Amino acid sequence: MSALKGPDQAFFTASDDIVLAELYRDIYDAEASSNSHLSPEQRQIALDGLENLNDPKHPNFEPTVFCTWDLDGPETKSGRTLRESILHLYIDWARTVVRHDTDVVFLTHILTYFTTALPSALYLFHDFHLLHGIAHLLLIVWFSGSFTLMMHNHIHNNGVLSKPYALFDWAFPYLLEPLMGHTWDSYYYHHVKAHHVEGNGPDDLSSTIRYQRDSVVDFLKYEMRFLLLCWLDLPLYFISKRKHNMAVRVFVTELSSYAFIVGMARWKFTPTLFVLILPFTIMRWGLMIGNWGQHAFVDEVEPDSDFRSSITLIDVPSNRFCFNDGYHTSHHLNPRRHWRDHPHAFLKAKERYSDEGALVFQNIDYLEITFRLLTKNYAHLAKQFVPMGKQIGMSQAEIAAMLKTKTRRFSEEEIKAKFKVFEAEKVGKHDE
Numbered sequence: 001m002s003a004l005k006g007p008d009q010a011f012f013t014a015s016d017d018i019v020l021a022e023l024y025r026d027i028y029d030a031e032a033s034s035n036s037h038l039s040p041e042q043r044q045i046a047l048d049g050l051e052n053l054n055d056p057k058h059p060n061f062e063p064t065v066f067c068t069w070d071l072d073g074p075e076t077k078s079g080r081t082l083r084e085s086i087l088h089l090y091i092d093w094a095r096t097v098v099r100h101d102t103d104v105v106f107l108t109h110i111l112t113y114f115t116t117a118l119p120s121a122l123y124l125f126h127d128f129h130l131l132h133g134i135a136h137l138l139l140i141v142w143f144s145g146s147f148t149l150m151m152h153n154h155i156h157n158n159g160v161l162s163k164p165y166a167l168f169d170w171a172f173p174y175l176l177e178p179l180m181g182h183t184w185d186s187y188y189y190h191h192v193k194a195h196h197v198e199g200n201g202p203d204d205l206s207s208t209i210r211y212q213r214d215s216v217v218d219f220l221k222y223e224m225r226f227l228l229l230c231w232l233d234l235p236l237y238f239i240s241k242r243k244h245n246m247a248v249r250v251f252v253t254e255l256s257s258y259a260f261i262v263g264m265a266r267w268k269f270t271p272t273l274f275v276l277i278l279p280f281t282i283m284r285w286g287l288m289i290g291n292w293g294q295h296a297f298v299d300e301v302e303p304d305s306d307f308r309s310s311i312t313l314i315d316v317p318s319n320r321f322c323f324n325d326g327y328h329t330s331h332h333l334n335p336r337r338h339w340r341d342h343p344h345a346f347l348k349a350k351e352r353y354s355d356e357g358a359l360v361f362q363n364i365d366y367l368e369i370t371f372r373l374l375t376k377n378y379a380h381l382a383k384q385f386v387p388m389g390k391q392i393g394m395s396q397a398e399i400a401a402m403l404k405t406k407t408r409r410f411s412e413e414e415i416k417a418k419f420k421v422f423e424a425e426k427v428g429k430h431d432e
Helices: 016-030 042-053 082-097 101-126 130-157 163-180 185-200 214-239 244-267 269-295 330-335 337-346 351-355 365-374 378-383 398-405 410-416 420-431
Strands: 312-316 359-362
Touching: 016 042, 016 312, 016 337, 016 351, 082 101, 082 330, 101 130, 101 163, 101 269, 130 163, 130 185, 130 269, 163 244, 185 214, 185 244, 214 244, 244 269, 244 312, 244 378, 269 365, 312 330, 312 365, 330 337, 337 351, 365 378, 365 398, 378 398
Parallel strands: 312 359
Antiparallel strands: none
């Protein structure tokens, strides 16, 4: 029997609590050899609960306002304190600014960045002090995950604010991206126009399949290529796909970003180091550490399946602070799916995930997954694994051994054989 006896206790979102409860109900039933499986009506209760949280017309609707704490739920106006009244005035206004009623948190973050990170950066160029520089850098590192995943929603859906604020919605990334370590537009081109088109396949610039995913040496090769050659690899990728317009645009925006950093460094190097250069370096490392964790486990039989080349995490950093980024398989299945809809989509398709042998973990984020892999700590990964379907009943040792088979490097011969459908589609696209 599985050694997992219950879900971890953590500051999960309400949606994650519902999903974990359903997964563990399946585990308990299977391990007890119970035939008392829930009826469709009973299973619908959990799906309805998730749907109601996202439905602005339902009494149980909960907009996300902050990452660090949740609203207490519906209450009457007469029962509100002054603080609660001010908060609800903000929420009512913010819901008219953001594109989706659930996404008040995006406006909260934008306002936070413009009132903290931006003034701090400007003051460092006016009057630099080392302690301020260190504090600013730590603040940016703390902001970087949430900002990046807010931008993840922005680039997949062409913005996060409502139409009256379209100009600001378009402009604010160009002001904030350099401060958070991003270069202008590169995240959009690399992630949306390359990664999601290729799906961790042979032509994906961030593909993990040619690397041994528990090897420090292979990870450093992977990281350094992105860090040093992204400016060249991405335009060349678009040229190889006959997308010359994109190649020119990404080349110009990437080099413009570098030119801006160099120009600022020549003017005032020390503040530029803390405001632009170190955030850029940290972000580039962080992006690839995260992507390595997202696509470290690739099925040895069917590596081109979204269910088998990405994973699902039910954890605090990914889902509470980074807008359900843990539901990575759901995201690859539908890149434009709204972030609040991922738990519902996952639970609705739970049987398909189970049949496909998808991998689910709890209370561990992508950065830790990468760390555990590079230290070959498969025992800890097995401990955080949430089994589904045929995986239920596997021992910790069996789970660890199974996970290890999915981190092996693919040879070029295997890639040609296992991605033959992908290759055929690629030839067809070139012939069009």
